[in-house]
Amino acid sequence: MRNFFKKIKKSIKDFLWDVRKKIKIRQRKIGAYLDERNLNIATKFPGWAKALLYLSPALIVLAIFTFWPIFNAFRLVLYEGYNMTDNTITGYTIFGNFIKVINDESFIFPAQHTQGTAIVNTLLIVFISVPISIFLALFISVALNSIKPLKGFFQTIYFLPYVTNTIAIGLVIAYMFKSDGGLINQIFGLGEFSWIERGSEHWSAMFVLIFYSIWGSLAFKIMVFLTSIQGIDKQYYQAASIDATPRRRIFSRITVPLISPMIFYILVTSVIGAFKIYNHIVALFGVTGKPEGVNFTMQSIVMYIYKYIDGGGNNLSIAAAGSLILFSIILILTLVQMQASKKRVHY
Amino acid sequence: MELRLENLTKIFTNKTGTDTTAVDKLDITIESGTLVGLLGPSGCGKSTTLFMIAGLIKPTSGKIFFGDDNVTRLAAEKRGIGLVFQNYALYPHMTVYKNILFPLENMDVARDEAIQRVKDMANLVGIGELLDRKPAQLSGGQQQRVAIARALVKRPRVLLLDEPLSNLDARLRLQMREEIKRIQRETGITTIFVTHDQEEAMSISDKMVVLDFGVQQQYAGPQEMYNNPGNLFVAKFLGNPPINTLESKIKNKYLMINDQKFMKVDLPDGTYDIGMRPENFRAASEDSEMKIEVDIKEIFHIGRDTMIHFDFNDQNMRALVDSDAVTADSKKITLTIKKERVYIFDKKTGKVIDHA
Ligand SMILES: Nc1ncnc2c1ncn2[C@@H]1O[C@H](COP(=O)(O)OP(=O)(O)OP(=O)(O)O)[C@@H](O)[C@H]1O
Numbered sequence: 230m231r232n233f234f235k236k237i238k239k240s241i242k243d244f245l246w247d248v249r250k251k252i253k254i255r256q257r258k259i260g261a262y263l264d265e266r267n268l269n270i271a272t273k274f275p276g277w278a279k280a281l282l283y284l285s286p287a288l289i290v291l292a293i294f295t296f297w298p299i300f301n302a303f304r305l306v307l308y309e310g311y312n313m314t315d316n317t318i319t320g321y322t323i324f325g326n327f328i329k330v331i332n333d334e335s336f337i338f339p340a341q342h343t344q345g346t347a348i349v350n351t352l353l354i355v356f357i358s359v360p361i362s363i364f365l366a367l368f369i370s371v372a373l374n375s376i377k378p379l380k381g382f383f384q385t386i387y388f389l390p391y392v393t394n395t396i397a398i399g400l401v402i403a404y405m406f407k408s409d410g411g412l413i414n415q416i417f418g419l420g421e422f423s424w425i426e427r428g429s430e431h432w433s434a435m436f437v438l439i440f441y442s443i444w445g446s447l448a449f450k451i452m453v454f455l456t457s458i459q460g461i462d463k464q465y466y467q468a469a470s471i472d473a474t475p476r477r478r479i480f481s482r483i484t485v486p487l488i489s490p491m492i493f494y495i496l497v498t499s500v501i502g503a504f505k506i507y508n509h510i511v512a513l514f515g516v517t518g519k520p521e522g523v524n525f526t527m528q529s530i531v532m533y534i535y536k537y538i539d540g541g542g543n544n545l546s547i548a549a550a551g552s553l554i555l556f557s558i559i560l561i562l563t564l565v566q567m568q569a570s571k572k573r574v575h576y
Numbered sequence: 577m578e579l580r581l582e583n584l585t586k587i588f589t590n591k592t593g594t595d596t597t598a599v600d601k602l603d604i605t606i607e608s609g610t611l612v613g614l615l616g617p618s619g620c621g622k623s624t625t626l627f628m629i630a631g632l633i634k635p636t637s638g639k640i641f642f643g644d645d646n647v648t649r650l651a652a653e654k655r656g657i658g659l660v661f662q663n664y665a666l667y668p669h670m671t672v673y674k675n676i677l678f679p680l681e682n683m684d685v686a687r688d689e690a691i692q693r694v695k696d697m698a699n700l701v702g703i704g705e706l707l708d709r710k711p712a713q714l715s716g717g718q719q720q721r722v723a724i725a726r727a728l729v730k731r732p733r734v735l736l737l738d739e740p741l742s743n744l745d746a747r748l749r750l751q752m753r754e755e756i757k758r759i760q761r762e763t764g765i766t767t768i769f770v771t772h773d774q775e776e777a778m779s780i781s782d783k784m785v786v787l788d789f790g791v792q793q794q795y796a797g798p799q800e801m802y803n804n805p806g807n808l809f810v811a812k813f814l815g816n817p818p819i820n821t822l823e824s825k826i827k828n829k830y831l832m833i834n835d836q837k838f839m840k841v842d843l844p845d846g847t848y849d850i851g852m853r854p855e856n857f858r859a860a861s862e863d864s865e866m867k868i869e870v871d872i873k874e875i876f877h878i879g880r881d882t883m884i885h886f887d888f889n890d891q892n893m894r895a896l897v898d899s900d901a902v903t904a905d906s907k908k909i910t911l912t913i914k915k916e917r918v919y920i921f922d923k924k925t926g927k928v929i930d931h932a
């Protein structure tokens with residue numbers, strides 16, 4: 230039986246080999262034929278033209294779904310009194326829509342008797358959850374890498390959140406932080422402390438949101454870090470142990486620098502992702518970002534933008550202004566990161 | 577510090593369950609302050625032995641002693657050794673300077689002193705101007721010297737060098753060899769120097785260990801080992817040009833070569849492996865005790881000496897003789913060799929048989 234399968238495997242491999250050979254021969258013949266008639270695109274076109282040809286499918290998709298919308302955002306932001314249904318405007322403005330956004334309640338400045346604004350909430354998420362989740366992911370991946378038994382088991386556990394729906398995790402988190410009999414209140418003996426429901430405070434809601442966003446983003450980071458740590462040559466660790474290097478210093482002087490390109494990649498993408506936070510907030514606090522009976526709002530910049538997209542009409546210009554503000558914040562921050570990383574990232 | 581290996585064995589088991597015995601019951605005592613060359617063909621277990629001494633590989637069985645301390649179970653961090661890896665293992669993200677400084681960061685050395693030591697060491701191995709470069713910007717030989725500096729800078733109790741000169745050119749190799757020997761003498765660090773270059777091992781070592789398939793073949797001083805090889809493997813491994821080996825019969829207490837009685841030996845009749853070093857042959861004079869006339873097949877003049885090729889028992893042999901012993905058109909020569917320079921090995925075990 231085993232021999233039989235071996236034979237089949239061999240004949241398949243032989244067949245594939247022959248096919249590959251035939252294709253090669255055919256290619257060469259065609260190439261020679263084209264060369265003779267001076268028609269060979271492969272050699273005739275300059276390199277950049279070929280590259281453009283290969284890139285064109287992606288470029289077309291990008292143009293339709295990315296560049297055109299961006300262009301439209303710039304267009305919309307200049308309109309005043311835009312009416313989507315009959316496509317009319319009452320005038321043009323340069324800064325008008327931006328000023329509206331900035332002065333809007335709960336964008337930069339909180340509304341009366343409420344805490345939290347779109348900008349503040351988003352920045353809190355970015356500057357707290359991103360660093361914490363990166364550090365945590367690093368530590369966990371180093372720990373995971375050093376355990377031998379049940380390695381696969383632990384790796385699966387930490388990877389589970391990645392394959393689980395964000396909203397589903399959000400519901401579980403909300404359930405854990407329920408005031409009435411929630412897991413957290415029970416474990417820490419907090420009675421009926423309200424984390425995110427009626428009567429809760431901005432800081433506690435923010436705490437839960439950050440907890441949730443860290444947990445949700447950990448899995449992917451751990452996977453990336455773990456893979457890159459496993460790719461580090463063992464000799465560096467051997468050399469370090471010969472030199473009596475303490476674990477802490479092995480981590481900071483060897484592991485981290487050697488995977489610094491990956492850390493940087495994760496940092497940049499996480500910061501961008503955190504700026505665009507939306508799902509998490511909807512899962513915990515609903516589409517308005519403001520549960521009933523609280524004096525704060527959890528809305529983020531993206532939620533603010535969506536709110537105005539829903540509004541339609543002239544509101545679209547405000548949404549466009551909001552998007553461009555978000556875009557420029559992200560752009561500036563990414564440039565800053567790239568500048569700052571030049572010395573610290575070792576390729 | 578004395579270094580002692582007792583019955584040291586390492587068996588690698590791969591996933592399919594097959595065993596490789598990389599090191600087989602090694603028993604060596606290395607006296608304090610000596611430099612021992614660990615010599616053997618590729619894959620004979622040299623690096624594995626070194627890694628066990630360093631604590632990077634756990635022995636399957638056997639013990640390792642540093643002085644009187646049994647360090648077999650001691651972690652690598654606590655052994656206080658310096659190791660030059662076969663492929664350097666320099667930290668790629670650190671400059672040469674930081675690479676050499678790194679071991680000192682983990683010790684209680686004052687910063688000024690540490691920096692001074694790094695600079696001194698870098699100058700010593702001749703990379704003083706390269707301190708700001710990354711390892712990727714260095715040649716193989718320069719990297720190797722950085723690795724040596726990194727191992728030496730912490731003044732280890734035991735220094736382990738895994739083919740530290742393999743990537744250097746001939747001149748630099750000679751120079752570094754002497755440098756290592758000098759540093760070793762001055763500091764008195766017990767040192768193991770792995771190489772597969774027998775000439776290098778002979779010139780640098782106080783004593784040498786020859787390994788084959790993880791089994792210790794002989795442990796002796798270089799000259800001693802050269803003059804009195806313990807077995808056929810060692811005899812073949814040492815010497816350039818290599819030793820002549822041939823099969824030969826002993827009949828009626830006489831070693832027979834080309835059907836002539838060549839040498840009287842007090843051994844039972846039978847077939848033996850014989851070894852004779854090319855440089856031990858002489859052109860025979862009138863009063864030479866053992867002599868044999870051979871047909872010269874080829875003559876090569878190599879500098880001071882002349883190499884001639886001829887046949888013993890239909891085996892090609894080489895002899896280094898004085899240039900004036902042969903002329904370009906010599907057809908025959910009568911050769912002699914000292915009795916104790918004819919090595920007779922047991923055909924089965926390869927062990928040398930004392931016949932003097
Ligand atoms: N991790 C391992 N797993 C299985 N076998 C191994 C392992 N490391 C080494 N070996 C085997 O052990 C033997 C000795 O290897 P070692 O690296 O000590 O040789 P070496 O004498 O240093 O050779 P070289 O001169 O080529 O460096 C080899 O046959 C090798 O294939």
Ligand SMILES: [Mg+2]
Nearest residue numbers: 622623624662
């Ligand atoms: Mg080796």
